[in-house]
Amino acid sequence: MTAIPNKVCITDLKNNVGKEVTLAGWLYNSRSSGKLQFLILRDGTGLCQCVVEKGKISDELFDKLEHLGQESSLTLTGTVRAEQRSVGGYELAVTGGEIISPAIDYPITPKSHGVDFLLKNRHLHLRSQRQWCIGKIRHTVIDAIRRFFNDNGFTLIDTPILTTIAGEDTQSLFEVDYFGQPLHLTQTGQLYLESAAMSFGKVYCFGPTFRAEKSKTRRHLTEFWMVEPEVAFADLNSLLELAENFVSFIVAQVLQNNKSQLETLGVNIPALEKIKPPFYRLTYTEAGNILTSQKAQDFLAAQLADFQKQKEQMETRLAELEKQSASGKLKQWQQDKIAAELIDLRSELVEVNTKIENNPKHAKLAAEFQWGKDLGGSDETIISQMHDKPVFVTHYPKEAKAFYMKTDRSNDKVVLNYDLLAPEGFGEIIGGSVREDDYNMLLKRMQEMGLKAESYNWYLDLRKYGSVPHGGFGLGVERTVAWLTNEKHIRQCIAFPRMMDKVII
Ligand code: 4AD
Ligand code: MG
Numbered sequence: 001m002t003a004i005p006n007k008v009c010i011t012d013l014k015n016n017v018g019k020e021v022t023l024a025g026w027l028y029n030s031r032s033s034g035k036l037q038f039l040i041l042r043d044g045t046g047l048c049q050c051v052v053e054k055g056k057i058s059d060e061l062f063d064k065l066e067h068l069g070q071e072s073s074l075t076l077t078g079t080v081r082a083e084q085r086s087v088g089g090y091e092l093a094v095t096g097g098e099i100i101s102p103a104i105d106y107p108i109t110p111k112s113h114g115v116d117f118l119l120k121n122r123h124l125h126l127r128s129q130r131q132w133c134i135g136k137i138r139h140t141v142i143d144a145i146r147r148f149f150n151d152n153g154f155t156l157i158d159t160p161i162l163t164t165i166a167g168e169d170t171q172s173l174f175e176v177d178y179f180g181q182p183l184h185l186t187q188t189g190q191l192y193l194e195s196a197a198m199s200f201g202k203v204y205c206f207g208p209t210f211r212a213e214k215s216k217t218r219r220h221l222t223e224f225w226m227v228e229p230e231v232a233f234a235d236l237n238s239l240l241e242l243a244e245n246f247v248s249f250i251v252a253q254v255l256q257n258n259k260s261q262l263e264t265l266g267v268n269i270p271a272l273e274k275i276k277p278p279f280y281r282l283t284y285t286e287a288g289n290i291l292t293s294q295k296a297q298d299f300l301a302a303q304l305a306d307f308q309k310q311k312e313q314m315e316t317r318l319a320e321l322e323k324q325s326a327s328g329k330l331k332q333w334q335q336d337k338i339a340a341e342l343i344d345l346r347s348e349l350v351e352v353n354t355k356i357e358n359n360p361k362h363a364k365l366a367a368e369f370q371w372g373k374d375l376g377g378s379d380e381t382i383i384s385q386m387h388d389k390p391v392f393v394t395h396y397p398k399e400a401k402a403f404y405m406k407t408d409r410s411n412d413k414v415v416l417n418y419d420l421l422a423p424e425g426f427g428e429i430i431g432g433s434v435r436e437d438d439y440n441m442l443l444k445r446m447q448e449m450g451l452k453a454e455s456y457n458w459y460l461d462l463r464k465y466g467s468v469p470h471g472g473f474g475l476g477v478e479r480t481v482a483w484l485t486n487e488k489h490i491r492q493c494i495a496f497p498r499m500m501d502k503v504i505i
Contacts, residue, residue, distance in 0.1 A: 004075055010046035013080050013090040022077040023048060023092060026127070027103075031333065032066050039065065039094075040087065041076060042127070046260075049083070050076045050092040057096055064099060070109065071127065073100040112343035119491075119504050126495060133261035134493055137254055138481045144253035145227045145475075148246050149204045154229060157196040159189030159205040165455050167191050168402055172211040174222075185210035188474060191404070191459050193230040194435060197470055198462055204229040209474075216500055217377060218489040219427055221478060223498040230472035236416045236434050239471050240392055243420055243430055244277040246475070247390060251275040254484055267486045271388065271423070280391040284414065287375065287383055287393045291366040299386055300363045304356065311352045318345050351488075374400040375419075380428055384421040390429075394418040403449045405433040406471075407441065418473070426483035432473020439463035 008021045025043030032038070037052040054062055068074070078092040108124055118125045125131055149156070166173055167188035174185040189205035196203045209226040229242065251272055254262070262269055282290070290296055324330065325338045362378040369379065375393065383391060395414040398407060405415035417433035436442040442463055446453055453460065481493035491497035496505065 006077070007075075010041070010043050010048045010088060010090075012045075013048060013088070013092075016080045017082055017090070018080065020077065020079050020095065021092075022075050023050070024075045024100075025073070027068055027070055027072045027074060029070065030065075030068065037062070037065055039068075039076070041074075041092075042132075047087045047129075048090060048092055049086045049088075050078060050094050052094040057094060061097060065097070068099065069103045069106060071103040071106040071124075073103075074098060075100065112340055112347070119497075119502060122496060122505050129264060131492070133258075133264050134481065134485050134487060135495065136261050137258045137485050138477070138493060140254050140257045141250055141477060141481055141484065142225075144250040145206065145246075145477075147253075148249045149227075149229060152202075154202045154204045155196075155200040157189075157193060157200070157203045157205050158207070159186065159192040159196075161186050161207070161210075163187075163192075165191065165459070166451075167404075168211075172213050174210050174212045187211055188226070189228050190230065190472065190474065193228055193472065194470065195458070195462055197230040197232045197472075198466065198468070201232050202229070214500060218491075219377065219479060221490060221494065221497055221499055224479075224490075224494070225477035226474045227477070228472055228474040230470065232468050232470045234434070234471045235469060236394065236418070236471070239432060239434065239473065240279075240281065240394075240418060241277070243392070243418075243432065243473055243475075244279045244390070247279075247420065247430070247480075248276050250480065251484065262485075265485050265487075267484070268424075272484065274389060279389055279420070280387050282383070282391060282393050283395040284375070284393055284397065285371065285395070287379075288369050288371055290383060290386065291369040291379055296366055296382060296386070297363060300359060300366070300382065303385075304359045307352050307355050307359065311349065311356065314345055314349050314352065318342070318349070321345070372397045372399060377427060380419075380421050381425040384423055384427060385425040387421075387423055389423055391421045391423075392418045393421060401433070403445050403451060404435050404442070406436045406469075407445075416471075420473075422479070422483040424483075424486075426479065429479045429483060430473050430475045432471065434469065434471035437463060437467045437469055439467070 004022055004024050006020065006022045007024055008016055010023060023041055023043055025041045027039060028042040028047060029040040030037060035054045039050045039052060041048050041050050052062065052065055074097055076092060076094050076097040078094040081091050081093060082089060083091040107121055108128065162176060162178060162183045163186045164183060166184065167190050172187060176183045176185060186209060188209065193203055193205050204227060206227040207225065208223055210223055213220045213222060255272055321338050321342055325335065362382065365376060365378050366382055394417065395408060396417055397413060398415050401415050401417055405417045408414045408416050415433060419428045420430035421427055422429045436445060439460060442460065443453060446456060478490040478493040482490045485493065487493055491499060
């Protein structure tokens with residue numbers, strides 16, 4: 001790294017008011033009024049408005065800066081001053097600088113672009129404010145995950161990525177040719193983790209997870225990150241408590257470390273401040289009763305009315321902007337601003353129209369809920385939207401769930417499992433259960449589900465040699481980040497997303 005004298009980060013400007021410092025970064029945006037230039041610099045830690053006054057620097061540099069393209073790399077030297085109205089609260093009164101590498105015709109402009117274009121340009125789009133804020137929050141989430149388990153007596157166990165057995169449904173396995181032997185990419189570390197729990201007591205694994213999901217929804221990736229704790233001598237209640245303490249800790253860490261990113265993203269911070277134990281607890285049967293209730297239908301009808309109102313407001317604004325834009329009386333920067341708002345507005349309109357179209361379908365699906373099937377995505381959305389804090393849904397029908405879940409001994413139609421639904425329609429972020437710890441019951445369940453017991457001999461062994469009640473859960477990082485950043489699609493919550501229909505770079 002070349003050492004730049006007096007270089008400070010934008011986040012450290014607060015400690016340098018009145019001093020002359022140098023910032024090194026990229027040109028995020030600029031505007032000029034002839035004698036004054038306002039350059040917004042980003043350096044990976046934040047944004048800073050740098051004010052360049054003619055006469056305060058050489059004419060040559062002034063001229064170069066005036067024509068410098070977006071995303072050019074440069075250093076700017078100047079005096080730091082507090083300026084409430086400026087982004088980040090500080091400004092640099094520029095006294096010098098150096099262009100490191102000019103960028104010409106950067107493809108992503110401050111105007112909006114379509115989703116496909118941005119995915120194709122993900123290597124550049126990562127520099128956008130939105131992606132940067134999400135990346136910073138994801139970093140905190142991951143740090144909080146490790147901190148929580150490390151500070152609570154859990155031992156990290158790295159489970160394999162190449163696996164011999166299926167942990168979840170066999171439909172979503174990615175097969176790998178391992179020197180002629182078929183292996184799979186891991187769907188879950190859980191089964192391996194169960195064996196480690198019998199050695200260490202409390203363990204967790206954390207890593208990339210793969211599902212060949214033939215699902216193009218906003219909640220599914222084919223490669224995602226999952227953290228899974230597993231605890232010996234645990235029952236359903238203790239696992240629910242662990243999960244709610246864990247999720248509350250993650251939220252608290254994000255609130256503590258990422259306030260400014262949450263604000264930039266327009267996240268409802270007071271709603272996050274409410275995320276404290278205890279969370280709501282519903283059984284699957286109770287959730288079904290809610291879905292088929294008049295209350296749910298009323299809730300959906302009110303939502304539909306709200307969507308229609310939003311649609312009308314958007315259409316009015318759209319007409320207004322189109323009129324302004326056609327007037328021919330605007331300066332270039334005003335035209336650009338309107339063009340950007342129009343693109344955003346049109347895509348929001350498409351979204352609200354989809355919601356209006358889906359609402360009656362979701363209402364119908366909810367009303368037709370039948371005991372026995374897994375909850376659908378729209379069912380989860382409705383339940384979570386009807387609650388202001390996360391909701392545990394427990395005791396699902398045995399048939400809808402994985403072979404390893406322990407049957408409820410007081411009702412053998414259901415298992416001792418739980419999903420945690422994030423509020424405001426974000427849906428399932430955690431899936432977990434108590435594990436079947438009885439050798440014969442587990443064997444029977446595997447046979448019923450058509451699994452080859454020979455492949456699972458080592459897993460069955462755990463029920464032979466000192467079996468204990470135990471269980472755990474898995475939390476999906478991208479879904480959690482999507483909820484905390486109010487991001488609709490989880491593909492935005494990982495730097496280089498992999499989806500069924502799109503692996504772009
Ligand atoms: O509910 P799941 O399938 O549970 C398990 O894998 C258990 N073996 C975990 C355990 O008990 N140790 O997945 C857990 C979580 C989901 O709640 C979701 O957050 C995330 O993993 N997840 C996905 N995230 C993105 N894309 C997908 N295709 C996902 N599938 C699951
Ligand atoms: Mg699940």
